[in-house]
Amino acid sequence: MPKPRKTLIAVESTPYYHCVARCVRRAFLCGVDTFTGQNYEHRRAWLEDRLLELPKVFAIDIAAYAIMSNHYHVILHINTDRAKSWSDYEIVERWHQLFNGTVLSQKYLKNEGELSKVEMLVFQETIDEWRSRLLDISWFMRILNEAVAREANAEDGCTGRFWEGRFKSQALLDEAALMACMAYVDLNPIRAKMAGTPEKSDHTSIKKRCEKAVESSNPNHINQQEKSLYPFVGNPKEGQPEGIQMRLSDYLELVDSTGRVLRKDKRGAISAGAEKILDRLDVDEDQWLEMTSNFEGCFSSFVGGESSLRMACENMNYQRPPGLVTCKLMFH
Incomplete structure (x- = not known):
């Protein structure tokens, strides 16, 4: 039986959560429905526009997102301060x-x-x-999904549920888990063969970050990054501004290198620069590729190293850490 959402959220353990919402009807959320031939591509823009507007109201930031044909992924950062x-x-x-x-x-x-x-x-x-x-990801997802459902139902001339009753949520407990999940989300269109490269993946956070980086004289500077997304602020050090603790250029290199390996139609390998980043995250290359190609299949509700997982479960009074064996295998 699914656990109540409040038992899966522990802001004292991590502010980052990977959420997935899926459409329940046979008709597609977005794109072209292969069953009916109907084109719903414009709905991806509805969802993206609403997704990027809500952080202006909520104390919640968008770290990554990808809008697919019948579901979408988003990584949310709860900004308590x-x-x-x-x-x-x-x-x-x-x-x-x-x-x-x-x-x-x-x-x-x-x-x-x-x-x-x-x-x-x-x-x-x-x-x-x-x-x-205004700090609650359930309220954030509810308002986002309801807005799109109303528009889609009006367009389809029908009533009833548009989304599954519950969205999936995974707590990302440390930096390695966050980076692996972000790469997994940003590379979703590549694996689905909806795009050839990350920078050409429409309605994704990686495309927005790449477009802004190309225009910037210093893409790693927090003030020259995409304003609608939670920024990268550089490698961990004292006195850093609020943001993701990695350089944006390093993350883009890591995603690009990973995407080349995941594409079956082109030969590729993890670059030397990306290997250094994986070393800092303390993640093996094979484990990294497994996580970035099958993150949802690898993990349940909590994702991170053993110490992070045990600490989160202690904070939430779990008697037994869920997914401990997998987390120990994937993270050193």
């Missing part, structure tokens, strides 16, 4: 970008944050709840 920095007024303003709110919240905004003491005592509980929801 950002949510804590928002004032109560900002929380209400942000929630009203998603919903109409309540009578008290509308009055609160109209009066520029002023309510009576009794009203504020009651309303504070609502604000606190909304703050927690």
Whole structure:
């Protein structure tokens, strides 16, 4: 029986989560449905636009994404510090970008944050709840999926479920797990033969990062990276700004090198530069290729080295670490 979502999220163990949502109907979410011949390619833009807009409201960042024919992948970063920095007024303003709110919240905004003491005592509980929801990946995925489902149902002239009842979620517990999952997501269109190279993969984070990198004089500088995506800030060191602890150029080289190996129609090998990155991540080349080609099949709900996995399970009161044997095998 599937575990409740709250038992799979442990922000104190990791802020990174790989989520996958799949369409339930025979008709495709996007692309061309081989059964009916109908072209739904425009829906990929619907989903991508909405996906990249929501982080402007939520305290959640997009590390990577890939929109496929009947499902999509996204790696989310829960930004707890950002949510804590928002004032109560900002929380209400942000929630009203998603919903109409309540009578008290509308009055609160109209009066520029002023309510009576009794009203504020009651309303504070609502604000606190909304703050927690703006950190919640279940709420993020719910709002994203509902928006696309409504548009798709209206276009198809039907009602009912468009997505599976539950999206899949995997906690990425350390840097090696995060990098392997990001590469897996970014290379999805290559494996599916939807594109020949990462930079030509439409509706993916890797294409956005590559396009911005080509335009930048210094692609590794945080201010010259794609603004809609969580930035790469360089290799781990003290005093770093917030972001993914790897150089963007190193990650792009790693993905490009991995993609060449995964393509069956072209000979390729992991480059010397990519090997150095794998050494720093303490991941064997064969294990890396297995993870980046079959990440979902390799792991269950938690992904990372043995120490990271045991710590996360201890924080969440798990009696036995799930997937421990696989994690020990894949990560040194």
